[in-house]
Structures are given as C-alpha cells and as structure tokens.
Amino acid sequence: MNKVKSAICLTLITILIAGVIFMCSAMFTHGQAGASRYNNIVSMTDKDAQYGGLTFDDDGTDFAEGKAEDKENYYRGGGFVAVYYPAGVLSESEYAANLAAYENNDEQREEYEKQYGNRVGSLYFESDLVEKATDGTFTPTEDFLADFDNAVSQLKTRIERLEMANARVDLINEYAVRVYLPSVRARQDNSELLTVFNSVRRIGEFTVSAGSSETDATPISYGKKEVNGVYEDETISDYVSGVSPYIVGSAAVVNVDFTDKGQQWLQEHTAEAASSAVTLVFKIGEETVASVSTSETITSRTVQFGKSGGSTMTAFSPFEARAVAASLNTAIRNADNSLSFTVGDFTFEKAQFGDLALTLLYIAFAVLFVGMMVFFFVRYHGLAIAHLYSFLIYVLPMIVLVWAIPFLNLSVWTVVAIALGGLLLSVCNVISYESARKEFALGKTIASSVKTGYKKCFWLIFDLHIAVALFGFVTYFIALTQLSVFAFTLGLAAVLSGLCSLAVNRFHWAMLMTFTKKPGDFCNFKREEVADDE
Amino acid sequence: MSKINFRKLLPIFIAISCVVIVAGIVLFAVLGFNNASDEPVRQILDVRYNQGINSAADGNNDETLQTFVEDTLTAEHISYEKAVVPEFADSGSLLTPDSYLVARYTLHGADEETLASVKDKIDAHIRENSAEETGIYAFADASVSYYTANLLGFEPDPAAWRGAIALAVGAIVALAYITFRFGVGCGVAGLVTGVHDAFFTLALFAICRIPVFGFAPLLYAAVALFTSAVLWIFYGHALRTNYKEPEFASLPAEEVADRTRSTTWKQTLLLAGLIAAVVLILGLVGAPGTMNLVLPALIGVVVPVYSTLGIGPAVFAAIRAKLDKRRAAKNRVYVGKKKKAESEN
Numbered sequence: 001m002n003k004v005k006s007a008i009c010l011t012l013i014t015i016l017i018a019g020v021i022f023m024c025s026a027m028f029t030h031g032q033a034g035a036s037r038y039n040n041i042v043s044m045t046d047k048d049a050q051y052g053g054l055t056f057d058d059d060g061t062d063f064a065e066g067k068a069e070d071k072e073n074y075y076r077g078g079g080f081v082a083v084y085y086p087a088g089v090l091s092e093s094e095y096a097a098n099l100a101a102y103e104n105n106d107e108q109r110e111e112y113e114k115q116y117g118n119r120v121g122s123l124y125f126e127s128d129l130v131e132k133a134t135d136g137t138f139t140p141t142e143d144f145l146a147d148f149d150n151a152v153s154q155l156k157t158r159i160e161r162l163e164m165a166n167a168r169v170d171l172i173n174e175y176a177v178r179v180y181l182p183s184v185r186a187r188q189d190n191s192e193l194l195t196v197f198n199s200v201r202r203i204g205e206f207t208v209s210a211g212s213s214e215t216d217a218t219p220i221s222y223g224k225k226e227v228n229g230v231y232e233d234e235t236i237s238d239y240v241s242g243v244s245p246y247i248v249g250s251a252a253v254v255n256v257d258f259t260d261k262g263q264q265w266l267q268e269h270t271a272e273a274a275s276s277a278v279t280l281v282f283k284i285g286e287e288t289v290a291s292v293s294t295s296e297t298i299t300s301r302t303v304q305f306g307k308s309g310g311s312t313m314t315a316f317s318p319f320e321a322r323a324v325a326a327s328l329n330t331a332i333r334n335a336d337n338s339l340s341f342t343v344g345d346f347t348f349e350k351a352q353f354g355d356l357a358l359t360l361l362y363i364a365f366a367v368l369f370v371g372m373m374v375f376f377f378v379r380y381h382g383l384a385i386a387h388l389y390s391f392l393i394y395v396l397p398m399i400v401l402v403w404a405i406p407f408l409n410l411s412v413w414t415v416v417a418i419a420l421g422g423l424l425l426s427v428c429n430v431i432s433y434e435s436a437r438k439e440f441a442l443g444k445t446i447a448s449s450v451k452t453g454y455k456k457c458f459w460l461i462f463d464l465h466i467a468v469a470l471f472g473f474v475t476y477f478i479a480l481t482q483l484s485v486f487a488f489t490l491g492l493a494a495v496l497s498g499l500c501s502l503a504v505n506r507f508h509w510a511m512l513m514t515f516t517k518k519p520g521d522f523c524n525f526k527r528e529e530v531a532d533d534e
Numbered sequence: 535m536s537k538i539n540f541r542k543l544l545p546i547f548i549a550i551s552c553v554v555i556v557a558g559i560v561l562f563a564v565l566g567f568n569n570a571s572d573e574p575v576r577q578i579l580d581v582r583y584n585q586g587i588n589s590a591a592d593g594n595n596d597e598t599l600q601t602f603v604e605d606t607l608t609a610e611h612i613s614y615e616k617a618v619v620p621e622f623a624d625s626g627s628l629l630t631p632d633s634y635l636v637a638r639y640t641l642h643g644a645d646e647e648t649l650a651s652v653k654d655k656i657d658a659h660i661r662e663n664s665a666e667e668t669g670i671y672a673f674a675d676a677s678v679s680y681y682t683a684n685l686l687g688f689e690p691d692p693a694a695w696r697g698a699i700a701l702a703v704g705a706i707v708a709l710a711y712i713t714f715r716f717g718v719g720c721g722v723a724g725l726v727t728g729v730h731d732a733f734f735t736l737a738l739f740a741i742c743r744i745p746v747f748g749f750a751p752l753l754y755a756a757v758a759l760f761t762s763a764v765l766w767i768f769y770g771h772a773l774r775t776n777y778k779e780p781e782f783a784s785l786p787a788e789e790v791a792d793r794t795r796s797t798t799w800k801q802t803l804l805l806a807g808l809i810a811a812v813v814l815i816l817g818l819v820g821a822p823g824t825m826n827l828v829l830p831a832l833i834g835v836v837v838p839v840y841s842t843l844g845i846g847p848a849v850f851a852a853i854r855a856k857l858d859k860r861r862a863a864k865n866r867v868y869v870g871k872k873k874k875a876e877s878e879n
Binding site: 050051080091092093096122152156165166168169170171172173176178345346347348349350352353354356357360361363364365367368371412413415416419420423424426427459460463464466467468470471472474475476477478479480481482483484486487490 | 576582617619620621622636638677679680681682683684685686696697699700701703704705707708709711712715749752753756757759760763764767768770771805808809811812813815816818819820821822823824827828831
C-alpha cells in the first residue's frame with residue numbers, strides 16, 4: 001500500500017470512528033426552541049437497575065421530589081416496590097386512616113374497631129382471620145396461616161419465573177409481602193411493571209368459562225375421574241395442561257394449552273360461535289385475567305390471548321407474558337387457596353449502588369484505557385497508534401452491540417467482559433509486536449518482521465480467542481440473568497478482539513509504516529548489536 | 535521460580551486443594567455462601583408525608599421532619615441510609631407519582647424496643663406540630679411506620695443451578711477445543727485445572743465467609759474459568775513449541791512440563807496481574823456497591839495462577855507419561871529371538 005492510499009484509508013477510518021464516537025457520546029437538543037433531543041447510544045442502552053445514573057431533570061429537580069418523570073429524563077436506575085397485604089389484613093397507617101374516617105361517628109367507629117382492630121404484631125386483622133388467646137392477644141387462624149404460606153410460595157415462584165436479575169421478595173411484619181422489581185428499561189415508562197405487579201398478586205382457583213358475554217360465561221363443570229379405582233373430583237388441570245408465553249421479537253401472547261378433554265369442552269362450547277360470538281373468560285379467583293371473543297369454532301388445543309385494553313386486545317411485552325403465564329400456571333396447581341392479596345402501596349426504590357454508580361464505572365473504564373495507552377506509547381512509540389485504532393474498532397462496535405442486542409444491558413459485569421476482551425486484544429497485540437521486534441532485531445526488514453512475527457504467534461492468538469468465545473457462547477445458551485449477559489458479552493468481545501488483533505491491527509500497522517522512513521524508530525524496535533571481532 | 539521443585543510439592547498441592555474443596559463443599563452444604571451483601575434482613579423506617587407538608591411556615595418542613603428523625607436515630611446510636619422516594623397510586627401508572635413521598639431509612643443495629651421508642655418519639659413530634667394554623671405540619675398528612683423485611687430466597691434458584699451447568703458445559707467445550715489443538719494430555723490437564731479453579735474459588739468463598747451477593751459466586755467462578763483457560767492456553771502453546779524442539783523430544787514428560795513452566799511462569803504472573811489490575815481498577819474506582827461486587831473476583835484470578843504453576847503441569851506430566859508409555863508399547867514390534875540376538879551382536 002502506498003502513502004497516498006494509506007492516507008486516504010486512514011482518513012476514512014478516522015472519520016468513521018469519529019462518527020461512531022459522536023453517536024455513542026454526544027447529546028444535545030435541536031429543532032425549534034430545542035424541542036427535539038439527540039440521545040446518544042450509551043444513554044439509550046438498557047442498564048442494570050442497580051446502577052444509578054443522573055437523576056436530575058432539566059430544571060434541576062429530582063424525581064424523588066414527586067415530580068412526574070419526563071420521558072426525556074435521564075436514566076436513574078432503581079426499581080419499584082409493592083407491598084401486598086392479604087385481604088382482611090391492614091397496615092397500621094391504613095387502619096389509622098380508615099378509623100379517622102369515622103371520627104364523627106362513634107357507632108361506626110366502634111363497629112370498625114371490633115371488626116378490624118385485632119392487632120397481630122404491627123398489622124390489623126379482620127376478626128374472621130384471628131383467634132383470641134386467653135391473655136387477650138390475637139393469633140392468626142391455622143387456615144389463614146396455611147393459605148398465606150401457600151400464597152407466598154406461589155408469589156415467589158411467579159417472581160422467580162420472570163428470570164429477572166435483582167428481583168427480590170421479602171416477608172415483612174410476618175404476614176405481608178414486599179416485592180421489588182427493577183426498572184424494566186431506561187427512558188421508557190414502566191407500565192410493564194404495573195401489569196406484572198397486578199398479575200403476580202392474584203391467588204385462587206384458575207377457571208375457564210364460556211358464554212355469550214363475560215358476565216354470562218359459565219365455567220367448566222367438573223365431573224368425576226377414576227384414579228387407581230377410586231373416583232375423584234376433576235380439577236382445572238384435567239382440562240388445561242399448561243400456560244406458556246409465546247414470544248416473537250418484542251411482542252408476546254399467552255398460550256393456554258388444553259388437554260384432550262379440555263379441547264373437547266372448548267369445541268363443544270364454541271360450536272355455535274359462527275352464528276353468535278362466544279366469549280372465553282380466564283379467571284384467577286374472582287378476577288378476570290383475560291376474556292377472548294371468538295366467532296369460529298375452536299378446534300385446536302391452544303387458545304391465545306394478549307393484553308386487554310378497552311375493546312381491543314394488544315400484544316403483551318415478553319416480560320408481561322411471562323408474568324401472566326407464570327401466574328396462571330401456579331394457579332392451576334393451587335386451586336384450593338381462597339386468600340387474595342391487595343396492594344398496600346407502590347414506592348420507587350433508588351438504585352442500590354447509588355446515583356453515581358454508572359458515572360464511576362465510566363471513569364474506571366477511562367482509567368484503564370489511559371493506563372493501556374500510556375504503556376503502548378512508552379513501549380512502542382508510534383505503533384501505539386495502530387493499537388489505538390484496533391482498540392477503538394473493538395470497543396465502539398461492542399458499545400453499539402450492547403445497545404442493539406435486546407437482552408444485553410450495561411452493568412459492571414458487561415463492563416468487566418468488555419474490559420477482559422480489551423485486555424485480550426492488548427495482550428495479543430503485545431505478543432505480535434514483541435514477536436516482530438525479535439525478528440527485526442535479527443536484521444530483517446520491518447515488512448518481513450511483521451509477516452514472520454504474525455506467522456509465529458498466529459495460532460496462539462487464534463486459540464486464545466476461539467477458546468474464550470466458545471466458553472462465552474456455550475455458557476450463554478444455558479445460563480440465566482447476569483451470568484448469561486456476562487458470558488455472551490465475553491463471547492462477543494472475544495470474536496471482535498480476535499478480528500481486531502489478527503486483521504485490523506495488522507492492516508493499520510501496514511498503513512502506518514508507509515508514513516515513516518525509519519520504521520525501527522517509529523515502532524521503538526532496535527537491531528541486535530553484533531560484536532565486532534576485529 | 536525455576537529452583538522450586540514442583541514435582542516434590544505436588545502431593546502438598548493436592549492435599550491443600552482437597553482439604554479446601556472438601557471443606558468448602560461441607561460448609562456450603564451446611565451454611566451456604568455468606569449472602570450478607572444481599573442484606574437478607576433489613577430494618578426499614580418509613581416516614582410518609584404528602585406535599586402539603588411545605589405549605590405552612592417557612593416551607594422547608596419536610597427537611598425539619600427528616601432532621602428530627604435523623605437526630606432521633608443518631609441519639610439512639612442507630613446508623614442508617616436514607617432515600618427520599620415517591621409513592622404511586624396503585625391504580626395509576628408508575629410514571630406519575632401521587633402527592634406522597636416516603637423518607638425511607640434502612641437501619642443498622644436497631645432492636646425492636648428501640649425502634650418502637652423511636653417511632654413513638656417521631657409520632658409525638660408530628661402530633662405536637664400538627665396544631666391547626668400554628669403547627670408546621672398543620673397541612674400535612676404525615677405518619678411513621680417500621681418493619682423488618684426478611685428476604686425469601688429462591689430455592690432451588692433456577693439461575694444458580696442452570697448457571698453452574700452452563701459454566702461446566704462452557705468449560706468442557708472450550709477445553710475440548712484445547713484437546714483438539716494441543717492433544718489429550720494438555721486438554722485433560724486443562725480441564726482438571728479449570729474445574730479445580732472453579733471449585734477452589736467457590737470453596738474459598740464458603741470457607742472465608744466472604745460477603746457476596748446471591749447471584750455473584752457463579753460470576754466469580756466464570757472469571758476463574760476464563761483466567762484458567764487463558765493461562766493454560768499460554769502454557770499449552772509453550773509446551774507444544776517445546777515438543778517441536780529436538781532436545782525436548784527425548785525427555786520424559788515431567789522434565790518437559792517442568793522446563794516449560796520455568797520458561798512461562800513470568801508470563802503467567804504477568805497475565806494474571808493484568809487481569810487482576812482490570813478487576814481491581816473497576817472495583818476500586820466504582821461505587822461502594824460495585825467494590826463489594828467486583829473485588830471478590832480477584833480470588834478467581836489468583837487461584838488459576840496456583841493451579842497453572844502447580845497442579846496443571848504435574849497432571850499433564852502424569853497423563854503424558856502414561857500416553858507415551860502406551861504409545862511405546864503399541865509401537866513395539868516382535869522381531870523374534872534369533873533376529874534380536876543377531877542385532878544385539
């Protein structure tokens with residue numbers, strides 16, 4: 001490659017890199033009176049909710065001051081907490097507020113106190129749910145305790161099946177449950193979380209009904225079945241085999257799979273659907289999860305439904321579909337529980353690692369970058385520019401890919417994986433430079449040194465990257481949550497690092513060599529001194 | 535490093551590893567990991583008020599209330615972390631908060647009795663200052679409550695067991711590639727060191743009771759496997775280069791393994807040092823929580839150094855010696871007594 005071609009090529013690559021750096025980091029308002037805002041790739045990347053970002057609005061007020069979140073707002077991390085109380089159990093503040101409402105009516109106040117003033121710990125129980133001990137204290141009934149334990153177990157299973165990193169379920173005051181779900185994604189509303197919070201709290205029997213309308217729908221009437229010569233009552237599990245999310249890209253529906261018997265029931269009850277539409281209603285306890293209207297006889301085993309919104313039905317997000325499916329699935333197996341949860345309050349919870357966690361993470365990455373470049377400039381002088389190009393061509397696509405791939409998010413483990421990939425690239429570049437340095441010392445030309453140097457270390461670099469990429473991608477396919485994100489990012493980093501080390505770095509090295517007349521000095525390579533016998 | 539006789543130390547290495555791993559497995563079975571970073575038991579004091587709190591007097595009454603709460607907690611020697619968070623109407627969206635805010639104090643070192651007394655004091659303070667027209671909280675709806683939150687762990691945690699299987703399969707596939715490239719001896723020895731490193735790292739967490747987040751140990755095992763694979767590939771590559779040299783071809787496997795180690799130990803330490811530096815900087819410069827999360831990964835970087843320099847080469851030598859012996863036996867050809875005698879003469 002001659003000097004002119006190298007200059008053109010290098011200029012084009014530099015412009016490209018500058019463009020991507022701009023896309024990744026710049027943020028500004030534009031349009032009339034700054035009505036539009038350009039958001040950079042880093043700001044749009046999904047982030048781990050444990051890491052807080054900038055929490056202030058444009059006008060300097062904090063979201064925590066009760067201000068409605070601006071959609072143009074910066075990422076703030078954190079998540080939402082819902083406290084669930086079993087029906088008939090009140091928090092201290094709710095009990096006090098309800099009692100205050102009867103301030104001017106002693107009779108009603110007394111009545112209310114009699115019904116709800118049964119204190120257990122710091123909670124107030126409805127009289128049906130407690131027994132009075134001889135010392136005047138109240139304890140929950142055994143039926144309540146059994147139902148509560150079962151309900152908590154169902155709730156826990158549902159949250160577990162969301163496969164959501166950092167989700168947390170706590171038991172508070174012994175008889176209430178606190179659920180924390182991290183923010184779903186940056187810069188978008190959390191309506192998904194609201195669906196999930198409302199979905200996972202439903203406890204009770206799962207019923208399927210059919211009729212001309214939701215109100216007229218009649219549930220499956222269970223008969224008897226023979227099990228080992230004994231007749232038992234049928235349950236919903238004899239009609240519905242399971243419920244699962246069906247995800248296509250960012251949209252999802254919920255599949256309700258019927259058994260043979262269920263399919264027969266479905267066909268019978270939708271036989272007249274062509275003449276008069278039939279509504280299928282899916283309920284947990286008394287609450288409707290979905291109602292589906294059909295004007296055709298259903299002959300398949302599967303019924304799909306999405307999110308009901310007024311008269312129309314829209315697709316769930318994958319996250320919502322998983323939550324609804326998990327709720328229905330656990331309800332199939334726990335038909336006898338009559339307890340239901342009510343939401344006490346929703347609060348925002350700040351990011352666990354603080355509001356500056358992301359900024360500090362970026363600073364840490366910058367420190368590593370500066371340290372790396374100082375080493376390369378000291379050791380290899382001008383050749384450090386080739387490494388700089390290959391590193392930027394590695395790290396910028398990594399940033400873009402973390403943004404573009406839906407299941408990746410920006411967390412400390414993503415940064416660790418990117419940094420380890422960067423380290424692999426730096427080490428491999430050092431190996432190739434050192435290999436060429438040895439050849440150059442023997443008296444070869446720089447072109448020959450590079451060629452022979454790369455030839456000698458090619459398989460070491462290749463093996464390193466292939467082994468790490470295999471480890472990363474195979475682990476990703478099996479693992480869940482943070483480990484899968486770390487593994488996939490590591491695999492991706494290994495692939496890009498390999499390409500940059502074996503191709504990009506060498507290409508830039510060749511281009512840079514055309515600009516210097518003293519390649520040895522440029523690369524800080526020295527010839528071996530040969531002792532003169534004379 | 536080259537003066538240390540690793541072959542003689544092998545039984546000691548094996549003994550140390552066995553003791554640590556077995557003790558780790560036992561402690562993990564009995565106590566699990568120390569998930570203190572997850573704060574399995576949290577005491578939380580919530581001071582809830584609406585935005586009407588600032589309508590009376592000088593308008594900074596929320597701060598006055600918070601200062602009173604903090605002074606009361608400090609007087610009772612209770613340390614805390616504070617966050618003021620908005621509350622949302624349960625029927626609304628999670629985008630627009632309602633008019634209530636919660637000053638949430640996560641407490642450390644408070645007993646039930648002290649907490650009850652703190653609550654009474656705050657309640658009394660709110661009552662005293664809620665008199666109509668004159669009280670600073672006259673237009674506020676303020677209340678205080680506290681609770682203990684006990685974390686309900688996911689058992690068996692699907693992320694944990696699937697993660698463990700994922701790491702095992704990932705390591706096996708990566709080392710299958712190493713076997714394909716560097717031969718059976720190197721591949722099996724690499725697998726042994728990888729598995730050893732993952733278990734040894736996890737065992738150290740179980741034994742030393744290092745506080746970790748529930749999800750983190752598998753990530754530390756992943757870092758250990760990554761480091762182990764990288765260090766072992768460098769060793770394997772040097773080994774293969776050495777075997778190509780005529781002077782090494784006739785040497786016993788133990789000798790080759792030892793000589794390779796003595797030429798690569800600096801490289802091993804340097805590489806591990808660089809990985810450690812990356813982890814250290816990301817941990818130290820990061821937020822306090824990041825530090826607790828990332829710094830324990832250093833154990834996953836140090837353990838592979840021990841196995842790459844100590845156990846791995848010895849295991850490789852043992853396997854290679856057996857393979858060489860078997861190969862020699864296979865290549866031996868019967869020439870008959872007469873011909874043998876002739877050739878000897």
